[in-house]
Amino acid sequence: MSTAIPIDDHFRIIADTAPVLIWLSDADGTCVYLNKEWLTFTGKTLEEQLQNGWQESIHPDDILLVTETFLSVFEKRQVFEMEFRLRRHDGIYRYVKSKGVPHYGKEGQFKGYSGSCMDIQDRYETNEILEKKVTERTEELRLKAEELRKQKDFSEKVINASVDIMIVYDNQMNFISMNKAARKLYGLGTEIIGKNLFDIFPQVRNSPGHLDTLRALSGETVHNPVYKSAVTEAWFEDFIIPLLDENEKIYGVLVVARDITQRIRKEEELKSLNHKLIDRNNELQSSNEDLASFNYVASHDLQEPLRKVNIFASRILENEKDTLSDQSLQYFDRISSAIARMQNLIMALLEYSRTESEEVKRVKTNLNRPLKEAIAGLDEAIRTSNANIEWDDLPMLNVIPLQIQQLFHNLISNSLKYAKPDVAPHISISATELELPERDNQPFWKIMVTDNGIGFDMEYRQKIFELFQRLHGKTKIEGTGVGLAICRKIANNHNGFITAESELGKGSTFSVYLPAKI
Template sequence: MEEKQNNYSTDSESRLQAIIDTAIDGIITIDNRGVVETMNPAAARIFGYDPEEIIGQNIKVLMPEPDKSLHDVYIDNYHRTGIGQIIGIGREVLGKKKDGTIFPFLLSISEVRLHEKQIFTGIVHDITELKKTEAALRESENKFNSIIQTAVDGIITIDTRGLIEMVNPSAQKLFGYEEHELIGRNISMLMPEPDSSQHDAYMERYHRTREPRIIGIGREVSGLRKDGTVFPFFLSISEVQLADRKVYTGFVHDITHQKVSEERLRRYAAELERSNRELQDFAYVSSHDLQEPLRKIQAFGDRLKTKEYDKLSDQGKDYVDRMLNAASRMQNLINDLLDFSRVTSKSKAFVKVKLDKILSEVLSDLEVTIEQTGAVIERSPLPTIEGEPTQMRQLFQNLISNAIKFRKEGVTPVVRISSRNVQLHAHLTSTPGDEMVEITIEDNGIGFDEKYLDRIFNIFQRLEGQKYEGSGIGLAVCRKIAVRHGGDITAKSTPGEGTRFIITLAKKHLQE
């Protein structure tokens, strides 16, 4: 019987020793003076020692200062008063490894009395990784809070009842409230009617049907400030499932300036359309009204020249010739005015236009003029853009004709045509108008003084008087075409050294 008890005792001790040796946490026992009696493999691994290096030494060798110096005092206080700071309580402390590294661990100590001997058993749970995780989590939370607090857009979080839980400074500023005035209040206070009264019903319907109106979609809505003013903003809402509940986070992007600009642009466009229509009507009606009396002047002038010319004095003949020349110029002006009025925003729809092909066709049309003047045309490849082919042809024809017309006497006219791609704003290419093509048409002709730059693109403006043929309307047409194609035209010039016209055209356009 006694032998069975001894065997049972031996088995229990072996089992207990196996548990201690294989435990993940460190287990250390010390006597009542603090001298280490046992140290399991986990404890040895945690502190970086072999057990033999620690057993027999005071436990304070595993402590950094000031705990190391205070440990003996702490044990004396416990023996004297029975009040422990860790024994029977447990807490987070710092340990010192063999290599001097300081690390955090959770220490729980129990007091054990064996045959009138007092020992203390400490369980060491290394929390280094836990502390790192906690620190990373705190850093992440701090970053997240920092982003929310410094965000330009307003951020508001509400619970499923619509009560405000969090509101960042931007949202407070947008709506004109202090934080304490909003927390715990219903989000409907920030809405004008009828949205304010309908919001609770909207949330109830969403919870019942899961059919969103804004959540996960986003749309333009109106907000109500503390001072009673209403302003437009774009609201996007995300649904967030926390561990035990659901919240909704709304992102508020103020679009007041955008909407004001859109309205100004709408009114300006409407006014411009009305003005253009009136101008076109005026030009068309005026031109047609002028045609009839002009035809009479030309008809009677032709009769005078064919039937009565010989009866006229030399001065009379001169008068008739000058009258017919003036009538002819007037006819050309009327035709040009009609051409100008036809370059409108209601022309043909834009299509893909190969500018290289357009240029080749224009040069073919100008072949006789080019041969007669001995002009040299130097060209580099031009891109394909969206545009109106007829107007592109008109643009090139006017500018190249001008380059040849305003040549210097005794000098072979040279016209250089080139292009390059232009991006108005870095990294923006998604919207029509972001990408432009810049076309340069440069000549070595007579040039002009750049102080007249604003004048040359105005209708009927001519800098060279009667020396060169034309009505002074060609460059006005060019500007109108360039503007209609989302760009503009300008020029660089020096008298006697030639002119460089720079035309910008958008590569893509809004669908009309």
């Protein structure tokens, strides 16, 4: 084994108890040391992974990235970070984040690299509970101060390679060590070493963190999955581990903490979203109950009085027709027309409410079938207007067949209704598959119904899909103002949408967009 970087017992104790994967290379770029955490992770022996043997645990697709990155920074003596997949002892590859720093001797000569790897496969999972205890002896640190000063630079580089916060206190709560991540978090420098915790952060006295540290000093390893700092507003997961000397006496504690603030915030956001979804679900349930009540009223309570009025009006006409004046007869015609319009409106509203509340049961359907059924239902109107309807072969989609039939029925009926006077209606139906950028480039089928009717001003392209909105008076063109609103609702029920394009006197095109995969 190369001795370009001294590997003393003190370093081995720190490295072999660290919760990260630590590695060393000599000045030639050859691996000369891997800590116990690395060997445990890979399930291989130290001899198998020295030299270049460690590369066999790297994912084949990542080996080129790792070697090229290492060679590049090795020549420039640069600090580096990179992520790659490393095979665990059970054969599963997991992403790790590796950080390396160059190491120099007293005379400034380059001696190699030291670094660490952190398992980042799932940043929100609980860290593996540290099984090894850091054993540093305070008395030995005092007696061997010169030796510690020689080792300090190298040891700090190893500890500072960790992305987690690492702090060591003695049994009097004095700082023994604090890594770079911790100093950055608290805005402190190396002058903190040797000072007392309560002199720097008096607010932590008797805090949960202080009490946990006392528990660790009594011999208990403390693990807090979620802990809020008394100094910052950040949330952490931390481990507080008692440190034992060679006589098994506790001389301090090691604190290892990971910032989980983002995870906690996301959890709070999810909780808030869940509450909103529950409230929305309750609103929808209430709305469904209202719709059920409306369906009953519309199908029975509202229509029954109209039927009676119509019956009585018909009897008056049958019995008194000869004695009624021409003006009275006109009034009765208007009553009948008004009743018919009211009945049509109630039925249209009933259709809309059923479309709103109908249980979704999609069936893989060839759209040519509901189209033909819709055309068959409009046979009389098509023959009367001498209309010509042609269509392309339509796709097979997972849809609610009755709703799609209703959609085609309403769109074709709309084209027939708004045809030009004395011009036979011509209606064409086509289908195109495309990707919509506004829907994350998901595939959709665009079903277009185009006619040669009177058209409308594009100013009203949104208004026409609203309930009871009509661009022509009921005396000019019959209708309830509900048909296109139903079309929009059916498109929405299928996670799609509908648009309209038109020009006065030149016809209209209604485009229904349905997901290719529902």
